[in-house]
Amino acid sequence: MTTEQATAAINPWHVAQRQFDLAAEKLNLDPGLRQVLREPRRELTVHFPVKLDDGTVKVFTGYRVQHNLGRGPAKGGIRYHQDVSLDEVKALSMWMTWKCAVVGIPYGGGKGGVIVDPKKLSQRELEGLTRRYATEISVLIGPEKDIPAPDVNTNSQTMAWIMDTYSMHVGYTVPGVVTGKPISLGGSEGRNEATARGAVFCIVEAAQHLGMDLKSARVAVQGFGNAGSIAATLIAEQGATVVAVSDSSGGIHNAKGLDVARVIAWKAEHGTVVGFPGAQSISNPALLEVDCDILIPAALENQISARNAANIKAKIVAEAANGPTTPEADDILFERGVFLIPDILCNAGGVTVSYFEWVQDLNRDQWSEGYVNSKLKEIMVRSFKEVLTMSLRESVNMRMAAYLLAVDRVASATALRGLYP
Numbered sequence: 001m002t003t004e005q006a007t008a009a010i011n012p013w014h015v016a017q018r019q020f021d022l023a024a025e026k027l028n029l030d031p032g033l034r035q036v037l038r039e040p041r042r043e044l045t046v047h048f049p050v051k052l053d054d055g056t057v058k059v060f061t062g063y064r065v066q067h068n069l070g071r072g073p074a075k076g077g078i079r080y081h082q083d084v085s086l087d088e089v090k091a092l093s094m095w096m097t098w099k100c101a102v103v104g105i106p107y108g109g110g111k112g113g114v115i116v117d118p119k120k121l122s123q124r125e126l127e128g129l130t131r132r133y134a135t136e137i138s139v140l141i142g143p144e145k146d147i148p149a150p151d152v153n154t155n156s157q158t159m160a161w162i163m164d165t166y167s168m169h170v171g172y173t174v175p176g177v178v179t180g181k182p183i184s185l186g187g188s189e190g191r192n193e194a195t196a197r198g199a200v201f202c203i204v205e206a207a208q209h210l211g212m213d214l215k216s217a218r219v220a221v222q223g224f225g226n227a228g229s230i231a232a233t234l235i236a237e238q239g240a241t242v243v244a245v246s247d248s249s250g251g252i253h254n255a256k257g258l259d260v261a262r263v264i265a266w267k268a269e270h271g272t273v274v275g276f277p278g279a280q281s282i283s284n285p286a287l288l289e290v291d292c293d294i295l296i297p298a299a300l301e302n303q304i305s306a307r308n309a310a311n312i313k314a315k316i317v318a319e320a321a322n323g324p325t326t327p328e329a330d331d332i333l334f335e336r337g338v339f340l341i342p343d344i345l346c347n348a349g350g351v352t353v354s355y356f357e358w359v360q361d362l363n364r365d366q367w368s369e370g371y372v373n374s375k376l377k378e379i380m381v382r383s384f385k386e387v388l389t390m391s392l393r394e395s396v397n398m399r400m401a402a403y404l405l406a407v408d409r410v411a412s413a414t415a416l417r418g419l420y421p
Helices: 003-008 010-027 032-037 088-100 122-137 156-170 191-210 225-237 260-270 284-288 327-335 349-362 369-394 399-415
Strands: 042-052 057-068 072-083 108-115 145-151 218-221 241-247 250-251 280-282 294-297 317-318 339-341
Touching: 003 057, 003 108, 010 032, 010 088, 010 327, 010 399, 032 399, 042 088, 042 122, 057 072, 057 088, 057 145, 072 088, 072 122, 072 349, 088 108, 088 327, 088 399, 108 122, 108 145, 108 369, 145 241, 145 349, 156 294, 156 317, 191 225, 191 294, 191 317, 191 339, 191 369, 218 225, 225 241, 225 260, 225 294, 241 260, 250 284, 280 327, 327 339, 349 399, 369 399
Parallel strands: 072 108, 072 145, 218 241, 218 294, 294 317, 317 339
Antiparallel strands: 042 057, 057 108, 241 250, 250 280
């Protein structure tokens, strides 16, 4: 079995449910409440036609899932990827519920996706697909109901199209229906860097806790998209040395260090980091096992599993991606003394600044980037300390600690609201 097949064989929804079950067990959660939180509230599957540039019509499949609305409207990104599945979207929506609860923002979890390889579509075709998908899921979304955001292969332009489509339907401009918009349409300063910035705030706290000097730390980043490339830039600004990075085409490694700005420029020109001068080629699986102090998985799910967890050399694993580590790998890393910063804490900077954007939109307000970043730091540092305290108190790994905090908060809100009718 190839690495890709092994990764595909791990069902993310089963992983998400298993992570929840472990926390529910430890919290001794009421069986009825457990059943409620174990399943999504709503799952919408849509099949919609799009007219392509050559005049032919193609039908695409998309999803929007709302996991839990106990603490507020659903919040979560929309991804465009050829491997999107309903189970993946369900898992991501559940992770969003816990993520919002860990950092204490008043949202429930949602997620969306379309099965498509966006690299094969023109800009006009992408706009047509986005507007039609937005129309199909408009029964669920709204500024007080469900607020989408960018995710894998979607961006601020995608959000602008969704916002415009929704606004056209209701007859007036509704900037708060999505976050991650262009700043000129009500987007927030600092939103683009927020996921990576939040992850780096967590890494700084973790290094301090472990007594690690970031100035002598070596860092490997898997996934050199928005979160990965910005995390690499920010961690280098802290004095760390980035020794390896990769994207979907492959990776590059130089034990003496990579010039992050030059790698970003190379990728912008060539569409990949592969072939960067002065570095040796390395595969994505090999990057995870590179000799380094800090590993930042910023790509897709299930990258660190029972198969390779024993070979991870990093002392800190900071999950900038969603679900990059399986429950079996969690146990192996914890036993080996690897300090893991779980996704629902580590990459919550994105949804935190999305929340700031939404608040600004509802109030027709605009905050400065300095104000956004200082509020983000305050929330990330506080949340990291709460999770660390729980981890030390209960003698559990950081993921279990984050889940204990998050599941307890969501369960409490759900129980207090009671069952309707």
